[in-house]
Amino acid sequence: MFILPKLPYDYAALEPTLSADTLRTHHDKHHKAYVEKTNELAKRAGLDGRSLEDVVRDAHRKADQKLFHNAAQAWNHAFFWLCMTPQPAAPSGPLKAAIDRAFGGVRGFKDAFVAEGVDHFGSGWVWLAAGSDGLKVISTHDADDTLIRDGLFPLLVCDLWEHAYYLDYKNDRKTFLERWTDMVANWAFAERQLAAANGAGEGFLYPEVAASETGAARRDAPGHGDRPPA
Template identity: 75%
Template sequence: MYVLPELPYDHDALSPFVSADTLRTHHGKHHKTYVEKTNDLAAKAGLAGRPLEEVVREASRRGDKKLFNNAAQAWNHAFFWECMRPPGGAAPSGDLLRAIDAAFDDLDALKQAFVDEGVNHFASGWVWIVTGGDGLKVISTHDADDTLVRDGVFPLLVCDLWEHAYYLDYKNDRKAFLERWFDNVANWDFAAAQLASADGAGEGFRYPAAEGVAPGGAAETPRPSL
């Protein structure tokens, strides 16, 4: 049985950039529902207890859209919570900053690319910073689609573009949400750890193991060929 991961901070820790009300609704209702539906659908598909990463990929391979949508959304949201930290955290540095400079010249240019991609993404989805053979890139995915089913990319950071992620705080101003999110709550330490994992140092993000499954049984996000 897959569990709803606890937030890595208090509900009010990201305020005023992401409100406690938004987090309670987003995590406690939307994410919770995805996890509950994944448990039901994975059992019916004979995949209960498998690492969630495997469930997402297998659902995609089978063309099981209902299972894929719920399992991928459960995974995306768990990754998203880790991509945020309370305001005032560290800026990019070290290898991450060098990778940003190599791909975008500087952090401001990365922000512009990230915000532009998110603002111009039609309807619901996710905006990602990923790494791969060509270095860092900004991409977006529609609806539940994620990096688990894309070859050659490894996720460093993601922001949710679904309206439930920002509408209570920003109404329809997605651009303001993305700008304030990037400047104030983006977790660059997590992104740096993901980049190190892509380079072979440490484990990348993995969804918490299903109940009754040893943590070592979870499958890590595959590293790209760099």
């Protein structure tokens, strides 16, 4: 059984970048629906009790598109909430050094991230990920994520589906992405993810509850699956 994880901040905490109305709709309706459908479909597929990471990969391997889309969207959204904070701080330490190597600085990263997100056609996600050759910015379509991509470990993601920004920005995705990277991107979380990618600790894992539990999480974010190859 998968739970809908609570937001790590109040609904209004990310204003004015994202409104409380947007977060309520996004979390309480969209994310909730993905989790509920995943629970239904995973049980039907005989995957009840498996981690969400396993469900996503198994559904992709078996070309079970309905289960994959719902499970991956549930995972992506839980990761996305942690990629935002009402108290952002600039990247530092090994992450800042990696950004400098890959993009020539934080400004170069922002330019690449915003451009990738703006140029992405349709719904999806824009990621900052670590790989064997350093950091890179990529985008994925619809529910596609890094769990099914060998050698990529996610550090940050921003939601490109219109429900993530339309109430606040209408069709102006570019302004949304610019403000997101400047005002709410959680670099402290990205730093922990990079450390996990390099073997220090565990990255993001979707929180679960045991079948007999109704509230307490058996494991909590953060965590993630396989590390990129050395």
